Amino acid sequence: MSRATRRDVLLATGVVTGALVVPVAMGNGRSRAATTPSLAANAWLAVDAAGQVTLALPKTEMGQGILTTITMIAAEELAVKPEAIKVTLPDGDAARFAPIDQGTGGSTSVREVWQPLREAGAKARAALVNAAARQWGVAAGECDAQNGAVVHKPSGKVLPYAALVAAAAAAPLPTEAPVRPATAYRVIGKSQRRLDGDAKARGTAEYGIDVVLPGMRYAAIAVSPVFGGKLAGVDEAAARAVPGVSGVIRGADVVYIVADNTWSARQGMTAAKPQWTADAALNGTQTAAIVGAVAAALDKPGVVAATSGDLDAARKGAAHRFVATYTQPFLAHATMEPANCVAHVHDGQCEIWTGTQVPSDARKAAAARLGLTLDKVTVHNRLMGGGFGRRLETDMIERCIDLARQVPFPVKLIWSREEDTAHDWYRPAYADRIDIALGADGKIAAWEHKIAGSSIYARLMGAAFKGVDDDAVEGAITPIYPATARKVTFQQQESMVPTSWWRGVGPLRSAFVMESAIDELAHQVGQDPIAFRLAHIEDPRARHVLEIAHALSGWDDKPAPGIGRGVAVIHLWETYMAAVAEVTVDKDNQIVVKKVTVAVDCGQVINHSGVAAQIDSGVIFGTSAALYGEVTIANGRVEQSNFHDYRVLRMNEAPKIETSIVENHEKPGGMGEPPNAVIFPALANAVFAATGKRVRSLPLQKALHTA
Amino acid sequence: MAVTLTINGKRRDFDASPEMPLLWLLRDIAHLPGTKFGCAAGLCGACSVLVDGVRVFGCQTPAGDAVGKTITTIEGLTEQPLGKALVAAWNEGDVVQCGYCQPGQIVAAASLLRDNPRPDDAAIDAGMSGNICRCGTYPRIRSAIKRAAEIHAGDKA
Numbered sequence: 001m002s003r004a005t006r007r008d009v010l011l012a013t014g015v016v017t018g019a020l021v022v023p024v025a026m027g028n029g030r031s032r033a034a035t036t037p038s039l040a041a042n043a044w045l046a047v048d049a050a051g052q053v054t055l056a057l058p059k060t061e062m063g064q065g066i067l068t069t070i071t072m073i074a075a076e077e078l079a080v081k082p083e084a085i086k087v088t089l090p091d092g093d094a095a096r097f098a099p100i101d102q103g104t105g106g107s108t109s110v111r112e113v114w115q116p117l118r119e120a121g122a123k124a125r126a127a128l129v130n131a132a133a134r135q136w137g138v139a140a141g142e143c144d145a146q147n148g149a150v151v152h153k154p155s156g157k158v159l160p161y162a163a164l165v166a167a168a169a170a171a172p173l174p175t176e177a178p179v180r181p182a183t184a185y186r187v188i189g190k191s192q193r194r195l196d197g198d199a200k201a202r203g204t205a206e207y208g209i210d211v212v213l214p215g216m217r218y219a220a221i222a223v224s225p226v227f228g229g230k231l232a233g234v235d236e237a238a239a240r241a242v243p244g245v246s247g248v249i250r251g252a253d254v255v256y257i258v259a260d261n262t263w264s265a266r267q268g269m270t271a272a273k274p275q276w277t278a279d280a281a282l283n284g285t286q287t288a289a290i291v292g293a294v295a296a297a298l299d300k301p302g303v304v305a306a307t308s309g310d311l312d313a314a315r316k317g318a319a320h321r322f323v324a325t326y327t328q329p330f331l332a333h334a335t336m337e338p339a340n341c342v343a344h345v346h347d348g349q350c351e352i353w354t355g356t357q358v359p360s361d362a363r364k365a366a367a368a369r370l371g372l373t374l375d376k377v378t379v380h381n382r383l384m385g386g387g388f389g390r391r392l393e394t395d396m397i398e399r400c401i402d403l404a405r406q407v408p409f410p411v412k413l414i415w416s417r418e419e420d421t422a423h424d425w426y427r428p429a430y431a432d433r434i435d436i437a438l439g440a441d442g443k444i445a446a447w448e449h450k451i452a453g454s455s456i457y458a459r460l461m462g463a464a465f466k467g468v469d470d471d472a473v474e475g476a477i478t479p480i481y482p483a484t485a486r487k488v489t490f491q492q493q494e495s496m497v498p499t500s501w502w503r504g505v506g507p508l509r510s511a512f513v514m515e516s517a518i519d520e521l522a523h524q525v526g527q528d529p530i531a532f533r534l535a536h537i538e539d540p541r542a543r544h545v546l547e548i549a550h551a552l553s554g555w556d557d558k559p560a561p562g563i564g565r566g567v568a569v570i571h572l573w574e575t576y577m578a579a580v581a582e583v584t585v586d587k588d589n590q591i592v593v594k595k596v597t598v599a600v601d602c603g604q605v606i607n608h609s610g611v612a613a614q615i616d617s618g619v620i621f622g623t624s625a626a627l628y629g630e631v632t633i634a635n636g637r638v639e640q641s642n643f644h645d646y647r648v649l650r651m652n653e654a655p656k657i658e659t660s661i662v663e664n665h666e667k668p669g670g671m672g673e674p675p676n677a678v679i680f681p682a683l684a685n686a687v688f689a690a691t692g693k694r695v696r697s698l699p700l701q702k703a704l705h706t707a
Numbered sequence: 708m709a710v711t712l713t714i715n716g717k718r719r720d721f722d723a724s725p726e727m728p729l730l731w732l733l734r735d736i737a738h739l740p741g742t743k744f745g746c747a748a749g750l751c752g753a754c755s756v757l758v759d760g761v762r763v764f765g766c767q768t769p770a771g772d773a774v775g776k777t778i779t780t781i782e783g784l785t786e787q788p789l790g791k792a793l794v795a796a797w798n799e800g801d802v803v804q805c806g807y808c809q810p811g812q813i814v815a816a817a818s819l820l821r822d823n824p825r826p827d828d829a830a831i832d833a834g835m836s837g838n839i840c841r842c843g844t845y846p847r848i849r850s851a852i853k854r855a856a857e858i859h860a861g862d863k864a
Contacts, residue, residue, distance in 0.1 A: 063805025063842045193801045200806025201797040201813060203741020203781035210740040218735060243708075243724065261723075262744070263731035336745055336753060336807040336841045385743070385807025386841050417746045609801045613847070617804055620843025643750040643839060652832035654845035 037169040041124035043096045045074055045117065051148060051162030053078050053085045058097045058113060060090060060104040060357050061196065062387030063617075064672045065610040068195045070113055072606055076180055076187040077121025079145035082195060092359035092379040103358045105392050105501055107573035107670020110606060114668050118179040124168075126177035131168040132159045182604070182665040189663070191609035196383065208355035208382040209340045209414060216342065216410040217246065217258050219403055220265035222274050223423050224253040226636035227285075227496040229278030231255055239272035248272060249406055256403045262414055269416075278636055282496065287632040290495040295327060295431040297452035302489030303467030305451075306477035309485025314446035318437035322521045326434070326513045327697045330631040331427035331502050332638075334646055337385020338420040341400035344410035349376045350401065351410075355384035357391040365394040369401050388621070389501035393425045421646055422638040426631050427502030428454035429495075430472070432513040436521060439484070444536060447483035449476050449513070452491040454499040467492065471501075475510030475677075480571050481518065481536045497633065503621060507572045508677040512698070515568040515681030520694060529567050529685065530555060541601050541666075542571050545578040548599035548660050553580035563594065564690025568681035573670030576601040576662075579619070581655075581682040585690045589704040593623055593655040593683065598675060600659070603666035611671050615659045618675025623655065624648040626680045627701045710770050714739070715783025725771025729763075730754040732770045733780055741781035741810045745839070752838030753807065755814040756780050762818035764837075781810035788862050789817050789855075796855035804842035812838050816852050825856050 039047040044056035055074050061067040067087060075082040090102040100112050125145045132150035133140040136157060143152050149160040182188075199205040224230060234255050236248045244264030249256040257268035315321070342353040343366075350370055356362045359381045366377045384391055400413040415423070430453035439445035455469035468490045477488045504511075522532035530550050537543050546569045550556075559565055562584045569578040582595040598615045605611050628647040632639045640646040680698070687704070688694050695703040708724045714737060721736050730747070733739045733756070745753030747766045754765035757779040758772075784790035793813045803809045812835070819826055819834035826834060831852050840848070 063807075065804065191801070193798060194803060196806065197801060197803045198794065198798055200803045201794045201809050202785045203743075203810035205806055206740075207807060209744065210734075212738065212740075261727075261731055261735035263724075263727045263735070266731075266747075334841060336743075336751070336805065336839070338744065384805060386805045388841070414744070417748065613801065613804060613844075616846050617843040620845060621841065624841075642746050642748050644748070648839055648841060649843075649845075650837075650839060651835040651845045651848065654843070657846055 037166045039124055039127060039165050039169045042116070042120040045120050045124065047078065047124060047128070047161050047165055049162065049165050051160050051165060053080050055085050055087050056096070057087055057089055058100045058102060059109040060102065060359065060381060060384065062104065062355070062357060062384035062391065065194055065607065065613060066104065066109045068192055069110060069606045069610055070117065071195060072187045072192050073114065073117050074121055076185060077118050078125055080148045082187060082192055084148065087195070089381040089383070090359050091381055092363035094360040102360050103392065104387070105357055105389060106505060107575070107673040110668045111574060111670060122177040122179045123174050126174045127168040127171065128161055128164045130171065130174070131164040135159065135167065189605050189608065192607045193609065205383055207337055207385050208342070208353060209337055209385070211342045211353040211382065211412065213342065213344065213353070213410040216412055217260065217407070218262045218265050219256050219258045219411050219413045220262070220269040221399060221413055221415055221419060222255050222269055223419065224276045224278065225422060226276060226278035226282050227498070228282045229253060229276045229636070231274060232277040233275040234272045236272065239268040242268040242271050247407065249403060251402060254399065256413070258407060258411065266416065282636045285496055285633055285636045287634070290497065290633060291327060291329070291429050291431070293495065294429055294452050294493045295325065297491040297493035298325065298431050298433045298450050300491050302450055302452070302491040304487065305468045305473040305490050306486065306488045311446050311448055311485045311487050314485035315437045317440060318445055319440045319442070320438040320525055321435070322517065322524060323433070323435045324517060324520060324696060326432045326516060328430045328509055328512060329629065329698055330429045330497055331625055331629045332421055332424045332631050332640065332646055333386070333388045333390035333502060334421065334643070334648060335384070335386030335388060335390050338417055339390070339396040339415040340413060341396050342410060342412045343397070343400045343404035345370065345401065345405040346408070348372065349378070351378045351380065352397055353380040353382060354397060355382040355391060356394065356397065357384070357387050358394065362394050362397050365398055366401055369398050370405060388503040389505070390424065392501050395425070417643070418641040421641050425498045425500030428456070428499040430509050432509070434513055434517045436517060438521070438525070442535070444481055444483040445485065447479070447481070447486045449488045450491070451476060451489065452493050454494050454497070455492040456500055458492055469506070471506035472509065473506065475507035475570070475572050476514065479514055480539055480542045480569065482538060496636065504673050504676040507673070508680065511568065511570050511572065511677040512680040512684065515570070516684050516696070519566070519681070519685040519688070523688070533567070533569060537569070539571060541576045542569055544662065545569065545576045545599040545601050548662070549578035549580050549597055552599065552658060552660050553597035555580060562690065564686045564688070566682045566685025566687070566689055568678050568685060570674060570678050572677060573673050574603065574667065575669030575671065575674045577674045577678045579678045579682040581679065581686040583683065583686040583690050585687060585704065591627055591687060591701055591704065593627070593653070595656045595658065596679065596682070597658045598660070598678070599662070600674070601662035601664065602669040602671055603664065604668045605661060605663065606668060608661065611661055612659050614671040615675045616657050618673070619657055619679050620649050620654055622676040622679035623683065626683045626698060628699050630699050630702060710774060712770060712773055712778055713776070714778045715780060715786070721770070723770060725774070726769050728766050729756060729768045729770055729773060729778070730765035733765060739780050739782050743807055743811060745808065750839070751808070752815055753811040755811040755838065757784065757814060757818060760818070760821055762815050781814055784814060784817055789820060789859055792859035792862060793817060793855045795858055796851040799854060800847045800851040802844050802847040802851050804844055808838060808840045812840065812848055816848070816855065819852070820856055820859065824860065826852065
């Protein structure tokens with residue numbers, strides 16, 4: 001498939017997905033831009049000859065709504081409705097989007113795209129306005145863009161973009177043009193319904209798992225349940241006896257069953273009864289040994305991530321000293337759409353159809369796997385049925401390529417839920433020790449925070465890693481609580497369990513520890529948890545969200561009997577957020593989360609409905625993990641397998657969520673991660689308020705049941 | 708082996724074992740991908756379809772069990788008044804996020820509204836707790852079901 005004819009367009013917004021396929025108009029001479037003049041705002045935003053605005057999305061859509069959010073920003077600058085823009089998903093063309101990385105995670109999308117996209121859109125708008133002004137012989141300042149056209153305000157004359165693109169494209173793009181001022185926003189800051197919502201509700205939106213190609217076959221995968229184990233044997237005859245099964249393909253630690261359909265492949269895998277071997281050390285590994293080693297790593301000095309002032313001096317004469325150790329478990333992502341990939345390796349090329357958070361890394365990984373140059377690998381990126389960091393890894397793509405290179409047809413590889421759960425890349429298990437000294441004046445004199453656990457960056461950086469994992473210490477090195485002296489250290493401690501990014505990432509861990517510790521400290525010195533925080537926090541935006549949550553949650557009203565309220569506040573990903581959780585704990589120690597109040601200042605809101613949706617999302621995703629989330633290892637293998645033993649919140653358990661969004665025009669902050677980070681400590685603090693039991697080891701429900 | 712099924716009003720013959728769960732027959736053989744694979748264990752509801760108007764888990768229902776019955780998938784449901792009301796309410800409430808579970812949620816909601824045209828929160832919780840959403844759209848689903856009930860009642864009035 002050539003680039004010019006590829007059918008990568010998933011979403012022609014405003015029409016049913018897939019019904020309208022638009023060649024991407026680009027400013028670099030490819031596609032139809034080569035023959036038809038098109039006004040390129042940059043390499044990924046253009047207005048074509050027909051006046052159609054096309055946006056090659058520089059970030060991936062996994063449910064967080066970035067497709068809609070980024071389209072809104074483009075719509076604002078180009079003065080069109082978001083629904084009128086045709087949007088494509090990124091395909092791993094790193095040069096096209098540089099310096100923006102298509103990798104989507106860490107609440108970075110809006111923060112990276114906001115300024116360059118507005119600037120590019122403003123220049124294209126200015127080019128269209130200038131073209132109209134030239135044609136009319138009027139001053140450009142008398143003209144403005146509105147609804148896909150340029151208007152001469154004094155006369156009311158109107159020229160649609162279609163009539164202006166050729167002239168606008170013929171002139172050099174203005175080197176500078178003012179972005180729309182916030183006072184003139186028509187789109188930004190409003191509530192925009194998701195552009196992909198209708199197709200998703202109807203079941204017509206295409207995810208990676210839905211891809212069907214001519215001649216494609218289906219495959220199931222089983223990987224050694226013991227990490228590091230090897231394939232010892234397969235009953236190939238039994239597998240092949242299953243109708244529809246056409247292939248049994250072995251790898252060192254894996255077996256694939258290829259068939260005419262997924263059911264046959266799954267049946268074939270059951271019949272194949274794969275056998276595995278692993279050495280005694282691997283087979284004998286248990287959770288307790290792994291998390292024990294992580295906790296023990298806290299006794300090592302660690303590598304200094306941040307230090308200021310003299311801790312020992314600051315501790316002298318302390319009026320109160322608080323030391324506590326907190327532990328957090330391995331977590332699985334459990335995306336609704338299990339891991340999957342379609343690949344076709346043929347004629348020295350590789351084509352991949354999948355939903356990935358890292359289209360560029362996926363291309364590189366595929367090329368490296370096959371010994372191909374990058375230009376021989378095509379990624380057809382698709383919508384994702386959840387990401388949460390799971391699809392920042394490319395292991396599923398590499399596994400699929402390992403299979404696809406051995407068969408002459410395109411193959412769709414789908415993980416069972418059980419394989420997906422047992423072969424995730426898990427949020428690291430962590431241990432933190434925090435040591436806070438209050439001075440005689442009640443201020444924080446000394447703050448020492450030690451962090452131990454697996455380092456994701458160490459794996460990714462190799463020799464460049466110098467001992468401090470910048471993700472793990474994020475948040476911990478910039479607390480909202482001033483201290484006279486501070487020291488934060490990181491100690492890497494690896495195990496057999498593969499680890500990676502998980503929604504909330506390192507700062508989530510930091511937030512749970514710091515906001516639990518501050519809460520404990522408040523109770524120990526007999527102060528109200530919100531009043532205590534306000535006595536220490538200086539940042540006015542952090543204070544503001546805390547004050548809003550205070551008022552909105554009815555914090556000062558005595559809660560109903562049995563209800564405990566807990567608070568937490570964070571400043572992470574350039575967003576300020578405070579949450580108050582209300583829980584009940586019954587006589588069987590069953591926690592029920594009744595209500596969560598969230599106040600957020602994420603700077604300039606792009607999509608009001610999207611921000612509120614991310615709050616619902618993070619609160620519920622985070623509550624699932626805070627209450628129940630834990631991946632455990634027994635005899636070298638993950639014990640959890642499906643939603644019955646990796647429990648997540650259901651409708652009947654979802655709390656009422658009340659949200660207050662601060663309206664301002666500060667730089668936009670991230671929204672994908674923060675609600676998930678703030679809810680963990682808010683819940684732990686609420687459980688303490690309800691029960692008097694302080695949980696320092698997540699998950700909360702297990703801690704109460706074993707207390 | 709062959710199995711004859713009536714899906715979304717059309718009688719079709721499929722070259723498939725009657726033991727094949729509806730989920731896989733619908734997705735891989737009938738090419739109706741709106742029915743989603745989530746767990747294959749009846750735990751998540753992503754594969755929900757209506758059989759004679761009642762929600763079943765496609766992953767737990769052998770195709771043979773649906774012979775002679777009326778199968779409605781998300782693709783067929785959204786052509787019917789109740790399905791249209793549900794999609795309208797879902798859009799109005801800006802419900803979806805990743806969207807992967809939403810066809811199953813809408814099918815489950817259709818089954819609920821057929822039994823109980825005006826469900827309260829408790830009825831919605833009971834009717835919808837077989838469906839998992841990892842993005843946390845539950846609050847908006849709850850509102851959208853109530854709104855769909857209004858829209859559908861208005862359509863019938």
